[in-house]
Amino acid sequence: MRIKKPFKGRRSIGPLFTILAGLLLASPFVLAGVAGYYLFLKDAKKPQVNLSPQADAASLKRPFTITAADEESGIRSLTVTVTQGQRRADVLRRTYDPPRPEVTERFTLEGSELRGGAFELQVAAYDGSLANLGAGNTSRVTQRMLLDMVPPSVKALTPAHYLRQGGVGLVIYEVNKDVTRSGVVVGDVFYPGYKQKSGQYACLFAFPQGMDADAYKPRLFVEDAAGNEKTGFFVNMAIKRRFREERVEVSDEFLAARLPAFAGLYPEVRDPVERFKMLEAQLRRQNDATLAGLAAQTAAAPLWDGAFVYMPRSVVRGSFGADRIYTYKGQEIARETHLGIDLASVPKASVPAANNGKVVFAGPLGVYGNTVVVDHGMGVQSLYANLSSVAVAVGDEVKKGDLVGATGTSGLAPGDQVHFAMYLAGHPVIPIEWWDGHWLEDNITAKFKRYASPPAPES
Numbered sequence: 001m002r003i004k005k006p007f008k009g010r011r012s013i014g015p016l017f018t019i020l021a022g023l024l025l026a027s028p029f030v031l032a033g034v035a036g037y038y039l040f041l042k043d044a045k046k047p048q049v050n051l052s053p054q055a056d057a058a059s060l061k062r063p064f065t066i067t068a069a070d071e072e073s074g075i076r077s078l079t080v081t082v083t084q085g086q087r088r089a090d091v092l093r094r095t096y097d098p099p100r101p102e103v104t105e106r107f108t109l110e111g112s113e114l115r116g117g118a119f120e121l122q123v124a125a126y127d128g129s130l131a132n133l134g135a136g137n138t139s140r141v142t143q144r145m146l147l148d149m150v151p152p153s154v155k156a157l158t159p160a161h162y163l164r165q166g167g168v169g170l171v172i173y174e175v176n177k178d179v180t181r182s183g184v185v186v187g188d189v190f191y192p193g194y195k196q197k198s199g200q201y202a203c204l205f206a207f208p209q210g211m212d213a214d215a216y217k218p219r220l221f222v223e224d225a226a227g228n229e230k231t232g233f234f235v236n237m238a239i240k241r242r243f244r245e246e247r248v249e250v251s252d253e254f255l256a257a258r259l260p261a262f263a264g265l266y267p268e269v270r271d272p273v274e275r276f277k278m279l280e281a282q283l284r285r286q287n288d289a290t291l292a293g294l295a296a297q298t299a300a301a302p303l304w305d306g307a308f309v310y311m312p313r314s315v316v317r318g319s320f321g322a323d324r325i326y327t328y329k330g331q332e333i334a335r336e337t338h339l340g341i342d343l344a345s346v347p348k349a350s351v352p353a354a355n356n357g358k359v360v361f362a363g364p365l366g367v368y369g370n371t372v373v374v375d376h377g378m379g380v381q382s383l384y385a386n387l388s389s390v391a392v393a394v395g396d397e398v399k400k401g402d403l404v405g406a407t408g409t410s411g412l413a414p415g416d417q418v419h420f421a422m423y424l425a426g427h428p429v430i431p432i433e434w435w436d437g438h439w440l441e442d443n444i445t446a447k448f449k450r451y452a453s454p455p456a457p458e459s
């Protein structure tokens, strides 16, 4: 029944309309014929329109995006209007000649002269068909919203924060209204804050090991439902830490033992040393992205209880933050910043969960080999890699000291070990602080007690 019309069809509307209008007036018998004619010309489908975000509050600066699509006759025009009381204003008005199958437009409410309070936003998209006497099919999206022009305010309650490079700090802050997003921004990293039962917000944030102390300028950040943002200063002391250099000799025996596990990858690369370099350069990056993605699966409050534990009777074989240089016959072949601690004991030694938490990853993970990740809440996660066996499954709740697996040589482990790492919001941080009961008490636990304890019950 449908006739595909060229997009240029619109140009002939004027005369067509005149003739049809004349016919319409002339005889009611013609009416049926006219209706049939229009059915033929009709692109029966309405355009698809999508407005995002679909918020019920907006600020003047909040950017909105509209996408509109009509695969048959294309989008001919798009309008956005706002209505508040008796006032009505155009925010956006676009026409497309010729019509386009898909359009995307962005707009803000700046210049709309809206006042704070309720208003209605309407998006209308018209397609290029001759339906509705040439006007085209129309789709409308109407959204009632509140214009909120008052940014939230944020105030740090914890007075000073001493962070050592690679380490973590806790800031507790309060905001004066509901916020949809808050936390600490460090460079291009965002550490989310979590609302506590007491009403205050708590955010663990890091001084990334790869950042200069001079460049380290953490800021509090809050955003309300309308998209109003506020950035807040808080007192920080950044203390530089020196990291080591570690050289790891890659032997032919090592390559012969480890590479078969990666036989399916990079089949075009035959040379064992080149294969090792590919794994270090490419597979490690993919695996790190997987680990960073686990950060979203975190509890809003601490699950840990007291100092974290590490594998008993173990020795440190590789340190955090080390510039690790892999050599083959004495020549450098690859370089990596080692963002965990390698702990070795007897082969297949039992590896305990460092603290209470919930398993969010359990299984093989490329260069990390058999891996377990436990979430401890507020973005804090512990990782156990290079395991020979895994004793837990995703979703398991573990207590401090529970068995998560056994040490091994899976992945690219230099020897039988566990590569242990602590992550905050998906970024590795130095584990020793979490093992240190005094550090934890002074920097985390005491602050929670003092600045984010629930209000005392009324007597």
Ligand SMILES: [Zn+2]
Residues within 6 Å of the ligand: 318, 338, 340, 341, 342, 419, 420
């Ligand atoms: Zn390691």
